[in-house]
Amino acid sequence: MxxxxxxxxxxxxxxxxxxxxxxxxxxxxxxxxxxxxxxxxxxxxxxxxxxxxxxxxxxxxxxxxxxLPKPAPLALGKEELERVQTFFKAPRVPRKLERLIENYVERKTHRQYDDPAVLEKLRQAVQAQKTQYWKEGKARKIDYSSGYSVLGYLAYQFPVYFVQFQHVLHDLATDGLLKDRIKVLDIGTGPGTVPLAIVDYYNRLDRAEATVYSLEKYDENIEAYLTLVPEYAGQKGRVRIEKPVKADLMEKPPVPDGIDLMVFSNVLNEIDAPFDAKVDAVVELASHLAPDGNIVIIEPADKENSTRMRRLVRRLLDKGLGIYSPCAFIWCDKCKADMCWSFEEKDDIQPTGLMKKLADTEESYKYLNTDIKFSYAILRKDTLTREKYRVPRRASYMRLAMLKKHVEKRLNVVAAVMSGDLGDKKDHVFKICDGTPAGPTYAMLAQYNVKPDNEALLKAKYGDVLEFENVLVRYNKENDSINLLVSKGSIVSPAGAEENEE
CATH class of the missing domain: 1.10.10 (Arc Repressor Mutant, subunit A)
Structure with a gap:
């Protein structure tokens, strides 16, 4: 040739x-x-x-x-929705993928995956990663340059992140943001968590297609990716897997144009770089996004990382990107986000066989990782938003930023639900936001006060905008927060519900 x-x-x-x-x-x-x-x-x-x-x-x-025909909006059929909903009722890593991971552990260690010596080294790797994760500043160094660091990730973090991204992908699909044929770029792919999640989700669909590109910095992660992802995707699957490009996302890596879905999943918080440099890196990569494409940023739900992510998103808005969800600037003002801690929570996953083996110790809680809590943002180049509602002029709603001046008064507010239920069986607690608060604001509903007129608060999804009528303003001095008490006489309803009925 x-x-x-x-x-x-x-x-x-x-x-x-x-x-x-x-x-x-x-x-x-x-x-x-x-x-x-x-x-x-x-x-x-x-x-x-x-x-x-x-x-x-x-x-x-x-x-x-x-x-190829021109891509069309992806609309899930009844049977496709049923298959996805069945998965989310008892989410887990499929046994085929579990076995691929177990085989990879055996290949790397030259021992059985459940060999006591292997399990002990995996536990050490998990503990080392946790220790680094909670450090601050220059002392915090998270990398995947050793084989056991990747194996520890696969055993402990991977199952949750694998299911977590499928939740995000499903929301994109049901919101009409995906096409029946898309180009995906996964940035900081690791051992291929997001590509594997895409393959698994698309296996439940009938006609959708995707081509997945990825960037990864560490050789050990790339080795794991090449072992796991192509094999799980299959040779004739509808998800085409491109070989990952070894590159640092902070160094203007070569990526294709026309990307429909760009993903930063649990990666930006791990990068040792100045805040402004991270913002610039995301803006640079966003230049490769299709005009109607989406950027998904996902970070852990702890207060430090969640708040930092909101600050980063706020800066990206200043750079010209728009936010689709979960934030809803219903007063047409953009918040500062300096104190914004919000996250979504989903049902726990079932632990993998490897995770169960890992947790077969006196301190099993250290190695069981099954709860799904995460902070996220979906960004776009255009002005499309999930919540179209904006507060009408002359509406009788109080901005949350003004509530400290009205403590012990009953009034009306409109705000988005920005957390799962933070309370218990007796008292339901939800973080709410209207884009204006100077501090945290919570809607609180005691179980004995639940009525048909206010139970919309319990049914709301993360990011849904609600109207609250006749709620009592209380100030929590200890936490410097505002609590809105929803009582039997309060009415809670989806924002703009009356307009939609008309």
Missing amino acids: TAMSDREIVSALKYVSRMKPSFMLSELRDYTKDEVSTADVYRIVEPLLDETGLRAVPEGEDYRIER
């Missing part, structure tokens, strides 16, 4: 695809003077198929090249 024949094949691909909606790949061999095999032709054209709007369908030892 020569460089000339490569150019001839590429030119032939572009020419024939303009003339014919469908043709056999072997036909392109007629356009070069050199002797080339169909396999050689495929090697040359395969990287170009996506950007030229083509697909290759295997037919025997040949391929049929077809023009």
Whole structure:
């Protein structure tokens, strides 16, 4: 093969695809003077198929090249929704993927995955990662340069992050933000957590397709990725997996344009770089986003990382990006986010077999990681938002920022629910926000006060905007927070419900 024949094949691909909606790949061999095999032709054209709007369908030892239809909005059918909902009722890592991970542990350690010596080293790796995670400043150094650091991640963090991203992906799908064919870029992919989650989610769908690109800094993570992701995706799956690019996201890495979904999953908080440098790196990568594409940023739910993520998102808005969710600037003002701690909570996952083995000690709680709590933001280049509601002019609602001046009064407010239920069986507590508060504000509803007129608070999803009528303002001096007491005489309803009925 020569460089000339490569150019001839590429030119032939572009020419024939303009003339014919469908043709056999072997036909392109007629356009070069050199002797080339169909396999050689495929090697040359395969990287170009996506950007030229083509697909290759295997037919025997040949391929049929077809023009792809223009991507359409992805609408999940009834059976697809049922399959996804069934998964979320008892979320877990599928046994096939569990076994792939166990096999990888055995390959790396040359022992059985449940060998006591292997399990003890995995426990040490998990504890080392936890210790680093909670350090501050320059002392905090999180990396995955050793084999056991990756194995520890797969045993402990991976199962939760794997299910967690499927929740986010499903929300994107049900909100109509995905197309039936998308390009995904996973930044800081690790051992392939997000790509594996995409493959697993798409396995429940009937017609959606995705091409997944990824960036990763550490060789050990790339090795794990190449072992796990292509095998789980399968050779003829509807999720096409590209080889991860070894690159540091802070150094303007080479990435494709026209990305429909760009993901930063639990990665920005681990980078040892100045805050402003991280903002600039995200802005640079966002330049490769499609005009109607989405950026998903996910971080842990602890106060430090959640608040830092909100500050980063606020800065990204100043740089020209828009936020789709969960924030709803219902007063048309953008908050400062300096004290914003909010997160979403989902049902616990079932532990993997490896996690159970890891937790088979006197201190089992240290190695069981099954709860899903995370902070996230979905950003876009346009002005599309999930919540369209804006407070009408002359509406009789008090901004949350003004509540300290009205302690012990009953009044009306409108705000978004920004947490799961933080209370217990006796008292329900939800963090709320309208984009204006100077400090934390909570809506509190005692169980004995739950009535049909106010139970919308208990049914609201994360980010939903609610109207609160006749709620009592209380100040919590110890926490410097405002509590809105929802009583039997209070009315809570979805914002704009009356307008929608009209």
